[in-house]
Amino acid sequence: MISIEPKYDFITTMDKSGLLGGINLDFVYTLTQDVQRPPVIVMEMLNKDRTVLATETKLLRTKAGTYQDFIIGDKIRLPYNVATDREKVIKRLTDDYYYRITVK
Structure with a gap:
């Protein structure tokens, strides 16, 4: 892996x-x-308790080279009030949830 950029959505x-x-x-x-x-x-x-809430997999290419790709993760129900503004929701998401990747 060369670079990974998470996007909380x-x-x-x-x-x-x-x-x-x-x-x-x-x-x-x-x-x-x-x-x-x-x-x-x-x-x-x-989540913070290290409980896996969603899993996504994707097949990568087989030919030698450098590639750019993406994964769209599953959505889970969030424990936040719908009236919370967008920036606060994103901040709470980044504080409360994280990702782990493996390549097999």
Whole structure:
């Protein structure tokens, strides 16, 4: 992995009663040689208690080279009031949730 940039994202539920949020990743990676089996990137969204709340996987390329890609994470119900302004929700998301990646 060369670079990873998390983007914390949230939306209001359809009935406007709550918020759904998650983590999306933009990343750049390099394969130094061709591989027969595509590597898999696994992104887990965790809370402060290290409980895995959502998992996303993506197959990577098999040919040698440098690539730019992304993962859109699942949204979970957030424990924040819908009246909270956008900047405060993003701040709380970054404080309360984090991601872990592995490449297999």
